[in-house]
Amino acid sequence: MKKYILIAIALFLFLNVRAQKGEQALVTVFYRFHHLKDSLDKSNLYKERMVLWIGKNASVYKSYDKIVNDSIKKTTVQEDGKGGYIINTSNRKKTTVDQIFNYPSDKKLIVLDKLIKTYAINETYPDINWKIGQDTILLSGIKCQKAETTFKGRNYTAWFAPDLPYNTGPWKLCGLPGLILQAYDDQNEVAFMFDGLKPAEPLESIVVPSVAIAASPADYHKLLNLLRNDPSAFFAQNEVNGVRLSPNNPEIFKNAKKRDNNPIELQP
Template identity: 40%
Template sequence: MKILLTTSFAILISVISFAQKPDNVLARIKYSFIHVRDTTQKNNPYTENMLLVIGKNASIYTSLDKLERDLELPKAKRAPGSPFKPVNQVDIYFFAKENKLVSRERFMNAYYLINEPSQRINWKITKDTTSFNGVQCKKATTTFKGRNWIVWYAPELPFQSGPWKLNGLPGLIIQASDNKNEVQFLFNGIDNLKRENLSAEELELAKAYDKSIFFSHEIALQKDAKETTRVEYDKIQDLFKKDPKGFIAAASGVPRDKVFIGGSTTGVSHNTINNPIELPEKK
């Protein structure tokens, strides 16, 4: 297993061009992510707080819960002995002009940058309108990654980004869901970037966030992340999925019987995923 691991990690690292100019941050949008991962547990969907950081051309989508846990913020701490909530370990960069997606994935305490296939989404814009917290939005629909999507975007916010891999509209995507409400990205506010208007408590929180790349002044690909291909990265992921405890034991040197993999804070295991966000494309 150790020999196999060494070989697998070696092939992960390849030479790929990820040159991309940094983009100044203009806004940060929060979403509540709701996903029925297991159709046998429809009343207990997976939930997570997410963050979209946007600039004129670039954006990055990440888990706000993960960020707050990594920063060891008080509100992210769990009581001793309580289950450890799983969080999304994939960050998604989008570069609008190039129509380019890059995944930044964390595995075994290391980060990898992976080019994703570009795909322009064929949107149908309707005449319907609504507002979210005073943000005026228009409705658009599409079929993408095997799901029929209904989204609301804000023409007054001229960014082509949105949560997850949804993008390409003439305005920021504020809210989105598939037609079955199995996957939802619900608008949860826009961050105030002007600190003079923050309360003392908000200012302290902002100072803590400053330690994260997601609260820097620029959006840029991580320089110390390893660059690889999706094919090679998936190979090592498959090894992990076949035997998680054995994989961790071999990689860390910790005895197999001492390896502990946490569960869900809701008491419902979200390890069963029979309903992924990306489904087979409809023919």
């Protein structure tokens, strides 16, 4: 693990690529994400593996399970009774779609999400008032220091690594003098637990897709509310390459609002 830390620091100091044009990730950090989405069903804790790709000027946080889903299709094979076989693609695990791009030097935060079309939502950069404590722990041999804050309506405890000089972390948590390896709220409803670190692979790059439509948070929430409250109207006004789509079960979108009654962000 110490070898990986030295590699990460060396790459951080060596490379000089502008994030906005896309850059090669230097370090890959894995997290186990837990979230109690439905406060009325505390036995049903949502779990997902997440990943943070870190470059010199930027980072992107996304679903690792989605990356796996997109690269491996789960299939079942059965005979068709005519000497051949039928291959059925099974339903894959539900994963987080949005990605969070963090540009610390430019104080810029972009949330990439997909509502049929892909949107790049320019959010206000997090101004998090951290209280850094003296307590320390080791996470996989990496020395971490304690910090606490209140952010988006939740009280968080975070553990950051001063030896890893990256001003970023999981989700929208950032602003500490070192990489945030672990964080959780005081109600045990949201947690980002450290699950490993390694040098990034050559194909792991940080770039906002050129097809993404720039949107303000207000515009995006209008679209999201339309989808949840009137799915048929939402699909009617959103065509892809001239093709109008329609949901086979509009109630799925309406029920999502009821199930996810305990969002990560309790306040703006």
